[in-house]
Amino acid sequence: MTGFRTLFYKEWLRFWKVSVQTILAPVLTALLFLLVFAYSLRGHVEIFPGVDYAAFLVPGLAMMSVLQNAFANSSSSLMQSKMTGNIVFVLLPPFSHHEFFLAYLLAAIGRGLVVGVGVLAATIGFVEVRLEHPLWVIAFALAGSGVMGALGIIAGLYSSKVDELAAFQNFIILPLTFLSGVFYSIHSLPPFWRRLSLANPILYMVDGFRYGFFGQADVSPWLSLAIVGASFFALSLFTLWLIKIGYKLRH
Amino acid sequence: MVPAIQVEEVSKHYGALRALDEVSLEIAPGEFFGLLGPNGAGKTTLISILAGLAIATRGSARVMGFDVVSQYRDARRSLGVVPQELVFDPFFTVREALTFQSGYFGLRDNREWIEEVIHHLDLAEKAETNMRALSGGMKRRVLVAQALVHKPPVIVLDEPTAGVDVELRQALWRFIRRLNRDGHTIVLTTHYLEEAEALCGRIAMLKQGRIVALDTTLNLLRRHSGCYVELRLSPDQLPAALAPFVAQRHEGGYRLALRDYGEVERVIAELRAAHVEIQEMEVMRPDLEEIFVQIMKKA
Numbered sequence: 001m002t003g004f005r006t007l008f009y010k011e012w013l014r015f016w017k018v019s020v021q022t023i024l025a026p027v028l029t030a031l032l033f034l035l036v037f038a039y040s041l042r043g044h045v046e047i048f049p050g051v052d053y054a055a056f057l058v059p060g061l062a063m064m065s066v067l068q069n070a071f072a073n074s075s076s077s078l079m080q081s082k083m084t085g086n087i088v089f090v091l092l093p094p095f096s097h098h099e100f101f102l103a104y105l106l107a108a109i110g111r112g113l114v115v116g117v118g119v120l121a122a123t124i125g126f127v128e129v130r131l132e133h134p135l136w137v138i139a140f141a142l143a144g145s146g147v148m149g150a151l152g153i154i155a156g157l158y159s160s161k162v163d164e165l166a167a168f169q170n171f172i173i174l175p176l177t178f179l180s181g182v183f184y185s186i187h188s189l190p191p192f193w194r195r196l197s198l199a200n201p202i203l204y205m206v207d208g209f210r211y212g213f214f215g216q217a218d219v220s221p222w223l224s225l226a227i228v229g230a231s232f233f234a235l236s237l238f239t240l241w242l243i244k245i246g247y248k249l250r251h
Numbered sequence: 252m253v254p255a256i257q258v259e260e261v262s263k264h265y266g267a268l269r270a271l272d273e274v275s276l277e278i279a280p281g282e283f284f285g286l287l288g289p290n291g292a293g294k295t296t297l298i299s300i301l302a303g304l305a306i307a308t309r310g311s312a313r314v315m316g317f318d319v320v321s322q323y324r325d326a327r328r329s330l331g332v333v334p335q336e337l338v339f340d341p342f343f344t345v346r347e348a349l350t351f352q353s354g355y356f357g358l359r360d361n362r363e364w365i366e367e368v369i370h371h372l373d374l375a376e377k378a379e380t381n382m383r384a385l386s387g388g389m390k391r392r393v394l395v396a397q398a399l400v401h402k403p404p405v406i407v408l409d410e411p412t413a414g415v416d417v418e419l420r421q422a423l424w425r426f427i428r429r430l431n432r433d434g435h436t437i438v439l440t441t442h443y444l445e446e447a448e449a450l451c452g453r454i455a456m457l458k459q460g461r462i463v464a465l466d467t468t469l470n471l472l473r474r475h476s477g478c479y480v481e482l483r484l485s486p487d488q489l490p491a492a493l494a495p496f497v498a499q500r501h502e503g504g505y506r507l508a509l510r511d512y513g514e515v516e517r518v519i520a521e522l523r524a525a526h527v528e529i530q531e532m533e534v535m536r537p538d539l540e541e542i543f544v545q546i547m548k549k550a
Contacts, residue, residue, distance in 0.1 A: 006354025014342050085338035089348075089397065092302055092332055093355035094324035251265075251305040 004099040007090060011107030015073055022111060026069055027118040030061040034123065037183060047185045048216045054127045056210075059137075060182035062119040063144060063209040067202060070112030070145035071152040071173050074104045078156025079165045087249065097244040101153065101236070108149030109142065116141055129213055136221055137212030143228045144205035148173075150235040157248050180206045186218050201231050253316035255280045255405045255436035256301065261310035263296050263460075270296040272460040273310070278438065278453075280315075280404070283431050285451030285468070286440045287543060292457040294440045295335060298407050302332045314405055328356060331403035333395050335410045335440075339382040345369070345393055346378045349400050356401035368396045371426045373419075388419050395423060399430070406430065407438045412446065424450065448472075448539035456546055463550035468539070475537050475545065480507045480518060483531035490525035493518060504531070 015022040038054035047056050081087035090100070123129070131137065151173075159165035180202035186194050197203055198219075208224035211217035217224070243249070256278040263271040271293045278284045286294050299305035300312050303323050312319045317326035340348060349368070353361040369375050372392040377385060382393065395411060408427070412420045428450070431437050441447055447454060447468070454471055456464040464471065482489075483504040489497065496518070498508035507518060515534060522529060537545075 002357045002359050003355050006351055009354075010343075010351045013347075017342055081340075084341070085334075085336050086340045088304065088332075088334050088336075088338060089340065089352060090355065091304055092327060092330075093352070093401075094327040094357070095355070096324070246306065250303065251299065 003093060003095055004103055007095065007099065007103035008106050011073075011077060011103055012110055014077060015107070015111045022069070022073070023115055023118055026065050026115045027122055030065045030119040031122055033061055034058065034127070038127070047188070048214055051130075051214055051216070052127070055129050056214075057183065058120065058123050058127050058129045059210045059213045060206050062116045063141070063206045064177050064180070064182045065119050066112040066116035066141055066145050067148045067177055067205060068173065069115040070108040070148040071155070071169070073111040074108040074149050074152030075156040075159070075165055075168070076152075077107075078104065078153060079159045079162070082156070082160060082248070083162070091249060097240055100243050101150075101240050104153050104156075105146065105149045105236075105239075108152055109145040112145035112148065113141060116145075130215075131213055132215040133212045135212070136225075137209060139225060140205055140209040140212065140228065143225065143232050144202075144209065146232045147201070147205070147228060147235055150232065150239045153239050154235070154242065157242055160248070176200055176202045179203075181218065182206055201227060204228050252280060254278060254313070255282065255315060256284075256438065257313040257316075258297070258301075259311050261297070261300060261307045261312055263293075263300060263305060264308045269460045271300070271307075274457075274460070274462055275310075276455060276462065276465070278436060280436050281431070281434055283437045283450055283452050284439065285447040285454040286438060286457065287444065287447055287454055288440075288457035289547065291459075293460040294457055295409055296460075297457075298332065298409050298438075298440070301326075301407065302330060303327060328401065329404050331398035331401065331406045333398045333406075333408045333411050335413070337387060337390050337394070339385075339390050339393065341381070341383045344379050344381055345374055345385070345396075348382060348393060349396055352397045353400040358401055361400065364402060365400060368399050371429075372396050373422060388415050391415055392419065392423075395426075404434070405436045405438065409440050410442065411439070412441060412443060420446075444540040444543055445538065454539075456543065456550075458547055458550045461550075464546045471542055472536070472539065475542055477508060477510050477537065478512055478515075479535045479537065479541075480509060480515060481505075481531070481533040481535065482507065482518075482529065484522070485528045485530050488527065490521050490527065492521050 034054065034057055038057055041053055155165055155168040159168065179197065180200055181197065186197045189197060204219060204224035204227045207217045207219050208221045208228065211221040254277045258274055258276040260273045260275055261271055262273050274297060288294050296305060300307050301314060301319060303319055314326040315329040317329060319326045349365050353365060369378055372395060374392055374396060377389055398406060411423060427437060439447065439451060451468050453467050455462050479498065481504060489505055493507065496507040496509060497505055499506035509515065
């Protein structure tokens with residue numbers, strides 16, 4: 001357990017030491033989104049009855065930040081370690097693949113949650129957001145950041161260059177998070193785009209998370225939780241297998 | 252007694268390239284062992300297999316009796332590796348790097364030993380400095396310290412003195428010798444053959460993935476019974492009878508390669524007969540470098 005705890009703590013400290021870049025910057029980005037969208041569309045859009053658009057945006061933006069930062073943490077840590085060669089310091093010790101996976105995963109979840117809490121905390125006082133089902137909020141924050149943390153590990157293992165990771169981030173993660181209903185309800189989309197959106201697993205994370213705040217959602221929170229939970233389970237198994245065989249880690 | 256390192260018919264192929272080809276080797280506990288060979292001979296590949304950084308295509312390897320694949324936890328606990336590349340984690344200070352490395356190996360309260368390692372490698376002044384701010388030599392010291400934090404019985408140093416100044420090299424060898432005296436098995440790869448000759452009790456020479464020589468350093472040195480004679484003559488003209496012995500003609504002298512010490516007598520006799528005066532004469536036994544070159548040529 002000491003080995004696992006140390007690796008987790010190292011991964012935690014790694015982002016904490018540069019928190020201006022890893023925590024404050026994403027919180028500021030989310031606030032800018034809120035400022036631009038909420039104030040420009042104020043009074044024009046009402047997605048859930050009785051819910052102000054700015055209030056609708058806050059949980060979506062918080063979840064988007066949670067997901068993007070969970071992914072960024074594990075992927076950049078692994079990729080940078082591989083690029084600089086210091087990955088050798090975690091390959092030489094006697095870590096099992098479970099310990100290796102859990103340490104990177106939990107640190108990714110940790111950063112996601114810290115940024116998410118930061119976004120929510122920063123909006124208190126500006127936007128009034130209800131919190132109807134906190135357990136759903138916690139469940140989706142954990143499961144969603146877990147999925148993205150595991151995906152981050154896969155991307156970090158796969159990428160040997162900054163370019164490869166940037167492609168993963170810009171062409172997969174960013175579009176999927178932006179098109180996951182953070183800024184709108186999928187019911188406002190034309191049927192084709194609505195059906196396409198339903199194939200985006202991140203939609204269920206954002207929608208379920210938002211359900212915890214307003215008690216309203218586009219999809220049943222149980223279905224969302226089942227989809228997110230199954231994705232987490234499958235991705236975790238796949239990631240564990242990659243680590244076990246030493247994919248792009250051990251020759 | 253369980254060997255410190257046991258390598259049995261290990262091969263490692265990268266596509267068509269045979270980085271290691273059926274290498275077998277046994278290193279006893281407490282040995283100071285040298286692994287020599289030109290670049291690309293397979294030294295680092297062999298170390299990587301022992302450390303679990305690479306997986307052998309065929310064969311098996313054990314550290315302190317533990318299989319590096321099926322008993323990887325015990326095998327890795329038994330091994331400390333100083334990698335060849337100058338790698339470091341830019342987020343942390345020297346002390347943090349060492350504390351983390353110790354924790355990775357499951358050691359909780361290891362402060363005393365960490366302080367000792369810091370002291371012996373002369374890192375105390377830089378203990379709170381970020382790794383990024385250290386010079387190359389200092390980073391190398393930290394790498395050595397990181398390999399030692401879990402007190403492994405077997406320590407592998409992959410070219411630890413490459414690009415390192417004399418002072419650090421001497422401090423490093425003093426510390427490594429002490430560890431060896433304390434019972435640690437040391438495996439060293441180096442391009443500085445005089446270091447290997449001075450430190451290693453036994454040596455394996457690798458070429459193109461195969462072991463081409465494996466013997467005690469003394470036996471390797473004795474294996475070639477010949478010697479060299481450095482001569483400065485007046486007049487600077489070697490008698491024709493001695494021409495077949497010339498190994499090197501250099502400014503102001505000759506280097507003759509002789510089969511044995513008995514031939515020194517003949518050289519002197521020939522010079523006397525030709526009325527050539529010896530101004531300077533030095534008889535030398537071949538050093539490890541000469542022997543290394545000869546073995547690599549023959550292999």
